[in-house]
Amino acid sequence: NVAHGLAWSFYLGYLQLLLPCLEDSIIAFCATHQASSPLWGRGSKKLFILIPLDTNIPDKLEEVDDNIRFYDNLPNKELNRAGIQGRVYKHSVYRVHDEHGRGHDCVVEYATPLLTLYRMSQDRGAGFGEPERRQQVLLFYRTLQEILGQSLECRNRYRLIMLNDERKDDPHFLSKAILGH
Amino acid sequence: NVAHGLAWSFYLGYLQLLLPCLEDSIIAFCATHQASSPLWGRGSKKLFILIPLDTNIPDKLEEVDDNIRFYDNLPNKELNRAGIQGRVYKHSVYRVHDEHGRGHDCVVEYATPLLTLYRMSQDRGAGFGEPERRQQVLLFYRTLQEILGQSLECRNRYRLIMLNDERKDDPHFLSKAILGH
Numbered sequence: 001n002v003a004h005g006l007a008w009s010f011y012l013g014y015l016q017l018l019l020p021c022l023e024d025s026i027i028a029f030c031a032t033h034q035a036s037s038p039l040w041g042r043g044s045k046k047l048f049i050l051i052p053l054d055t056n057i058p059d060k061l062e063e064v065d066d067n068i069r070f071y072d073n074l075p076n077k078e079l080n081r082a083g084i085q086g087r088v089y090k091h092s093v094y095r096v097h098d099e100h101g102r103g104h105d106c107v108v109e110y111a112t113p114l115l116t117l118y119r120m121s122q123d124r125g126a127g128f129g130e131p132e133r134r135q136q137v138l139l140f141y142r143t144l145q146e147i148l149g150q151s152l153e154c155r156n157r158y159r160l161i162m163l164n165d166e167r168k169d170d171p172h173f174l175s176k177a178i179l180g181h
Numbered sequence: 182n183v184a185h186g187l188a189w190s191f192y193l194g195y196l197q198l199l200l201p202c203l204e205d206s207i208i209a210f211c212a213t214h215q216a217s218s219p220l221w222g223r224g225s226k227k228l229f230i231l232i233p234l235d236t237n238i239p240d241k242l243e244e245v246d247d248n249i250r251f252y253d254n255l256p257n258k259e260l261n262r263a264g265i266q267g268r269v270y271k272h273s274v275y276r277v278h279d280e281h282g283r284g285h286d287c288v289v290e291y292a293t294p295l296l297t298l299y300r301m302s303q304d305r306g307a308g309f310g311e312p313e314r315r316q317q318v319l320l321f322y323r324t325l326q327e328i329l330g331q332s333l334e335c336r337n338r339y340r341l342i343m344l345n346d347e348r349k350d351d352p353h354f355l356s357k358a359i360l361g362h
């Protein structure tokens with residue numbers, strides 16, 4: 001089951017490494033970005049992880065919703081990993097406007113392993129079609145919820161946001177989904 | 182089958198993105214690192230990917246074999262991916278000495294997804310023990326060979342180096358394995 005392994009990989013090779021120090025990273029960011037500091041809502045100093053059911057993932061969030069603008073990146077984290085010296089891990093901060101035009105800053109990104117699910121369903125060699133893909137996204141979501149739920153060091157440092165298919169007609173679907181959490 | 186998904190993820194999320202432009206990156210590196218330029222053997226401008234059967238992966242290659250020294254990193258590649266703006270991808274160049282003390286420069290790293298296999302076998306929640314882990318490494322290797330073998334854009338731009346278990350007693354096992362290719 002591909003999604004099971006991808007969820008474990010996402011946790012062991014990324015979330016477990018970065019979530020524990022995320023809040024400190026955001027606090028350091030606010031110190032150097034004074035304009036941003038008041039725009040972090042209560043409970044928003046977490047990683048918002050977007051999980052689109054259709055695995056349709058843009059490279060930039062602003063492509064999907066013009067109420068979302070890239071603001072800046074958090075400070076880089078560099079780790080020596082498996083022979084790569086100073087491998088760089090970073091998150092992007094976005095300013096998300098609500099229906100009243102108020103800005104809210106947050107750290108948000110898509111769950112990158114879903115790109116693999118999408119590309120596998122496109123590649124005939126991977127033995128994996130679109131009907132299985134939807135099931136695998138749900139399995140990825142459930143497995144990740146389970147792993148993170150058991151993780152003391154990651155507790156309360158993330159929000160999983162499942163994006164359903166009904167969104168196609170609302171140009172502000174994504175900003176609403178992010179702010180709704 | 183965890184290894185099947187990890188091999189596809191490694192290809193679709195990393196090798197497919199970077200191997201096509203690796204040679205250009207090495208050529209640019211040699212232009213700015215004159216001392217390195219003569220040390221690239223014929224057929225060595227590829228990514229050497231280490232696949233240890235026991236998934237025992239150090240963060241730095243020099244920890245394993247003192248005939249190997251970190252030299253420098255190739256120029257960074259930055260891509261916008263899934264909401265991360267300017268995600269950084271890099272490879273490390275190592276100087277590897279042979280039994281006659283001659284230096285050979287090459288781009289080498291461990292297959293990072295094997296770290297996930299190792300950590301899963303340690304975590305009781307992952308449902309995955311050491312006997313399965315060995316089978317999964319072999320499956321990862323075979324699947325990756327198959328995927329890369331079919332990939333026109335990655336052809337001849339990599340070397341998969343399987344590291345067996347008999348190495349434990351030879352302090353220069355790794356440098357010999359790399360140079361033997």
Ligand SMILES: Nc1nc(=O)c2ncn([C@@H]3O[C@@H]4COP(=O)(O)O[C@H]5[C@@H](O)[C@H](n6cnc7c(N)ncnc76)O[C@@H]5COP(=O)(O)O[C@@H]3[C@@H]4O)c2[nH]1
Nearest residue numbers: 009010013014089112113190191194195269270271293294
């Ligand atoms: N958003 C995001 N930013 C990151 O920096 C990052 N680094 C990893 N991941 C995701 O976590 C999981 C575990 O990563 P791992 O390193 O074991 O496998 C990685 C790794 O073996 C290789 N790879 C990807 N990026 C790099 C990189 N920069 N350097 C070396 N190897 C890399 O290709 C695999 C798949 O990568 P992604 O498909 O981008 O998603 C990964 C994966 O789902 C990231 N996700």
